[in-house]
Amino acid sequence: MSEPVDILLRRLKSIMSLSDRDQEIIAGLPMEVKTFADGTDIVREGQRTEHCFTVLEGLAGSYKFTGDGNRQIPSLYVPGDVPDLTSLHLSHMDTGYRVLTRATLGFMPHRAIHEACSMSYGVTGVLWRVTLIDAAIFREWLTNIGQRSTIARLAHIFCEMYVRYEAVGLVDGDTYSLPLTQQELGDAIGTSTVHVNRVVQELRGRKLIHWADGRLKVLNMMDLIEVGDFDPAYLHLSHASPKAVSE
Amino acid sequence: MSEPVDILLRRLKSIMSLSDRDQEIIAGLPMEVKTFADGTDIVREGQRTEHCFTVLEGLAGSYKFTGDGNRQIPSLYVPGDVPDLTSLHLSHMDTGYRVLTRATLGFMPHRAIHEACSMSYGVTGVLWRVTLIDAAIFREWLTNIGQRSTIARLAHIFCEMYVRYEAVGLVDGDTYSLPLTQQELGDAIGTSTVHVNRVVQELRGRKLIHWADGRLKVLNMMDLIEVGDFDPAYLHLSHASPKAVSE
C-alpha cells in the first residue's frame, strides 16, 4: 500500500536512520497532492509561502535570472526531494521553483512541519540535514562550474543524477529519467546550448552515455566517473550507493 | 565589556530577532578562542569534527580541489560567521576550511550546541537559518559564476562583502578588510589570476573601487551595484542594510 509520503520517507532514510516514532511523525504530516503541467512555476522569486513541497513524480528545478536576462538553474530536484525547505526559516524566496516536466508534488503546511520539529529533535535533524545536503550540492556545482571543463561538468552532473535517482530506487538498468532540454542543461552548468550539444555528442561518441527521449542510460560508469571527476561523498548518503561508489 | 561571543550574537541578530532567553543561551555557549597564522588549515576535506567554529577576527574560506589540482573557494567567512555549522549534522566534511589571514576563531563543542538547540526551538531556528543563508549565497555565487561576465562577478562579490561586513559593523568610511590575493579571488569566482588582475584594473580605471594593502574602498556604490547586478535580498538580513540597499 503506497502512500504519497512514502517517497519522502525513502529519501530521508537514504540520508539518515530514523526512529519509528520519527517516521510516524513524518508520515503523519498532512500532504496535499497536486499535479502540474510541464514548465509550471510553483514559487516565484521574492514570494512568501506557507507550505513546503516535496517532489512525488517528475523533475523540478530552481532558477534565478540575472539583470540581463540570463538564467541559472542552481539545482534540480528528483522525487523525494524537498526543494523549498528553506522557506521554513527564510521569509522570502531568493530563487524561483518550477517543474521541468509534468510533475506531481505534495504540499505540507509550514505550521505542521514546525510542529513535527518541535515534537522531535530527530525530525528537526533530518530536515536540517536535507537542507545541508542541498548546500553541499551547491558547493560541488560551484566547483564544477568554476573549475572543470565542460565535458567534465556534464559527466559530473550525469553521475550525480544517477546516484540521486538510485538513492530513491529510480534507476532501472543503468537508465534514469532526465527529461531536460539541452537549453536547460546549459543553464544548469553555465554554458551555451550549442556547446552543450557538441559536448553531449562527444560523450555519446565516447560511448559513455545514451541519452534520448528524456531518459539517460549510462553505458560505462567507470569512465563517466573518471571524466566527470566524480566522488559521491558530497551527497552524504548514509549507505554509500552500490554501483557508483564501488571502485 | 566585550566578550568573544559578542560578534556571533551581532551576526545572529542581523538575520533574526532573538528573545532575551535565546541570547542568553547562545552567550552561554562554551567557546575556546584560538589564533591562527595566515593560511592555516582548520578542517580538512573528509575529516570529522566535534566542534563548530565562529570567526572572531580575520577572514576564513572553504575550499575544494578537483582531481586535476584546481581549487575552488566556494565561500568566504567574515567575523560572526559560523562556517562549519554543517558539521553539526553531516558526519564528514565535503570541503576544507582555512584562514586566509591571521585570524582568531572561537570553537564551540557540538554537544553544547545540540543542547542549546534542544533547549530552545528559537536557537535551533536561528542556527538553521544561518546555514540556509549560506546556501542562498551559494546559489547566488552559482548564478554569478555561471551567468555573469567577469567584471560583473568581481563587482558583485565586492558588493556582497561590503554588505556582509556592514551587517556586523565592520565597514569604516566605505572601506572594509579584503586581504585576499588575486589568486584566491580568482579561485573564488572561477577565473585565472591574470584575468582577475586585468579586470580589477578595469574596475579601478572606472573609479569604482580602490583596493590596496588588503583593504577595499568602494568609491562609487551606485555604479558598482549596477555593474555587479547586485541585489542584497539573498543575504536575508532582517533590517535591510542602509547604504547598499537605498536605491
Added chain:
DNA sequence: CGTAAGGTTGAATTCGATCAAACCAGGTGG
C-alpha cells in the same frame, strides 16, 4: 643583499559564445 610572494604586462593560443540556418519529429488543422 638575496629571496619569495604577489602583482603587472605582453603575445600567442584555445575555448566557448554567438549568429544563422538547417533539420527533424510530433502535433494541429485545413
Added chain:
DNA sequence: CCACCTGGTTTGATCGAATTCAACCTTACG
C-alpha cells in the same frame, strides 16, 4: 492526408573572451 507549425536538436562559420606561458616589477623580509 498533407501542409504547416513548433520546440528541440544539430551543424557550420565567425568572433571575442579568457587561458596560458613567460617575463618583469615591486615590496617585504630574513
